[in-house]
Amino acid sequence: MAQQLLKGNNAFAEAAIRAGCDAYFGYPITPQTELLEHMSARMIELGRVFLQAESEVAAINMVYGAAAAGAKVMTSSSSPGISLMQEGYSYIAGSEVPVVIIDIMRGGPGLGNIQPSQSDYFQVTKSAGHGDFHPIVLAPATVQEAIDLTVLAFDLAQQYRTLVFVVADGAIGQMMEPAELPPMRPLPARAPDWALTGAKGRSPNLVNSLYLGADSLETLNLRLQDKLHAIESAELRYETIDVDDADLVIVAFGTAARVAKTAMQTLADEGIRVGLLRPITLWPFPTEALYDLSRSGKSFLVVEMNAGQMLLDVKAAVGADAPVSFFGRMGGAIPMPEEIVAAAHNALAQPAFAWAGA
Numbered sequence: 001m002a003q004q005l006l007k008g009n010n011a012f013a014e015a016a017i018r019a020g021c022d023a024y025f026g027y028p029i030t031p032q033t034e035l036l037e038h039m040s041a042r043m044i045e046l047g048r049v050f051l052q053a054e055s056e057v058a059a060i061n062m063v064y065g066a067a068a069a070g071a072k073v074m075t076s077s078s079s080p081g082i083s084l085m086q087e088g089y090s091y092i093a094g095s096e097v098p099v100v101i102i103d104i105m106r107g108g109p110g111l112g113n114i115q116p117s118q119s120d121y122f123q124v125t126k127s128a129g130h131g132d133f134h135p136i137v138l139a140p141a142t143v144q145e146a147i148d149l150t151v152l153a154f155d156l157a158q159q160y161r162t163l164v165f166v167v168a169d170g171a172i173g174q175m176m177e178p179a180e181l182p183p184m185r186p187l188p189a190r191a192p193d194w195a196l197t198g199a200k201g202r203s204p205n206l207v208n209s210l211y212l213g214a215d216s217l218e219t220l221n222l223r224l225q226d227k228l229h230a231i232e233s234a235e236l237r238y239e240t241i242d243v244d245d246a247d248l249v250i251v252a253f254g255t256a257a258r259v260a261k262t263a264m265q266t267l268a269d270e271g272i273r274v275g276l277l278r279p280i281t282l283w284p285f286p287t288e289a290l291y292d293l294s295r296s297g298k299s300f301l302v303v304e305m306n307a308g309q310m311l312l313d314v315k316a317a318v319g320a321d322a323p324v325s326f327f328g329r330m331g332g333a334i335p336m337p338e339e340i341v342a343a344a345h346n347a348l349a350q351p352a353f354a355w356a357g358a
Contacts, residue, residue, distance in 0.1 A: 004181070006178075008104075008173045008175050009174070010038045011146045011150075011181075012104075012173070013039050014147075015146065017039070017043065017046065017184075020154060021072050022072050022073070023049035023050075023063075023071040024039045024049065025049075025058075025059045025060075025073070026077065027054075029056075030106070031173050032076050032078045032104035032173055035076045035102065036076060059075050060084075063075045063099055064091055064099070068097050068207040070191025072187075074102065075100075075102075077104075079105050079106050080112075082101075086123075086130075087129060088129070090129030093131065094131060096224075097161060098154075098158045098160075099164070100150070100154055100165075101135075101165045102165075103168075104173035106170050107331045107332030113331065115332020115333070116172075116332060117330070119307075119309070119330070120167060125283045125285070125313075132224070133228070134231075135162065136156050136157075137164075137281060138237075138281060139168065140166065141253065143172070143179045149280070169254050236281055238278060240278075241264070241276040245273055247273045247298065249275045249301070250264070250277070250301045250303055250340070251300055251302045252303040253279050256303045256334075263337040263338075277289065279310070290314060290318050291318060300323065300324045301325045301344055302314050305335065306330060325346065327339065
């Protein structure tokens with residue numbers, strides 16, 4: 001299919017529809033509202049389920065119910081709305097039903113503002129609900145990746161019967177770029193065998209996250225941990241550019257990685273050998289790749305649109321002996337290429353932590 005000019009939020013939505021999403025429940029919040037608006041028109045047009053719930057709490061429980069009935073279901077929100085849904089995420093993880101969540105991040109904490117940010121990193125990779133689980137977390141950096149990773153999210157959710165997040169800052173949700181949409185997939189002819197579709201002619205199914213006995217709940221948790229280990233082995237994704245010969249490796253995702261690529265051109269013109277490692281899966285995280293790079297004496301500069309959340313994962317990966325610097329913008333501000341260039345010079349001279357304006 002030919003490329004067309006697409007806004008990020010609309011691309012997320014249309015990609016989900018073409019991946020086979022047959023039910024969407026959500027609540028409007030900027031900067032992702034165009035995604036919900038797109039679903040409201042297209043899902044009804046296609047005879048699929050769309051419902052604007054009365055709140056994010058209601059939406060995620062509707063998602064849980066639809067997933068338990070075997071629907072390929074999705075919701076979307078932005079940072080405060082993602083927070084409200086967290087109890088539902090844990091029920092979904094404990095019940096092992098497939099769900100896709102799209103998070104278009106905004107500035108925080110609190111209500112914050114509607115500017116782009118990456119301040120949900122902890123929320124989606126570390127604390128997406130109580131209990132011992134991780135969702136798969138995919139982080140696009142372009143509108144084309146927004147499409148591709150949304151389709152992948154549905155595939156992974158179904159394959160592993162798990163929760164999959166696609167996270168992007170508000171800039172990716174609002175930007176327009178040429179991109180190619182995939183063909184429309186047919187909807188499945190019937191629900192999967194484990195789903196709650198009635199028990200006529202077979203034994204009844206149970207979708208549940210309540211286990212009152214410690215032994216039975218531990219058995220569930222051990223099975224979930226086995227699944228997470230399988231995901232870590234099979235679903236790790238990241239991009240590297242010029243890291244083998246680099247003296248300094250920038251680690252960034254999403255819009256911050258896009259800006260870092262521009263800064264790298266300036267640094268290369270100055271004769272500075274700099275590379276980029278861009279995590280595409282924020283979980284599983286490319287820990288071993290970073291560790292291997294650290295063993296060759298490289299320095300690292302972590303660039304984020306927050307106060308340094310992925311930074312902790314980078315430092316844990318490379319160990320105490322590798323020099324790690326940080327540069328961040330907060331509150332919805334986007335780092336500029338010249339700021340990253342300056343931070344790279346400082347990182348090579350003396351590792352430091354910096355925020356613009358600090």
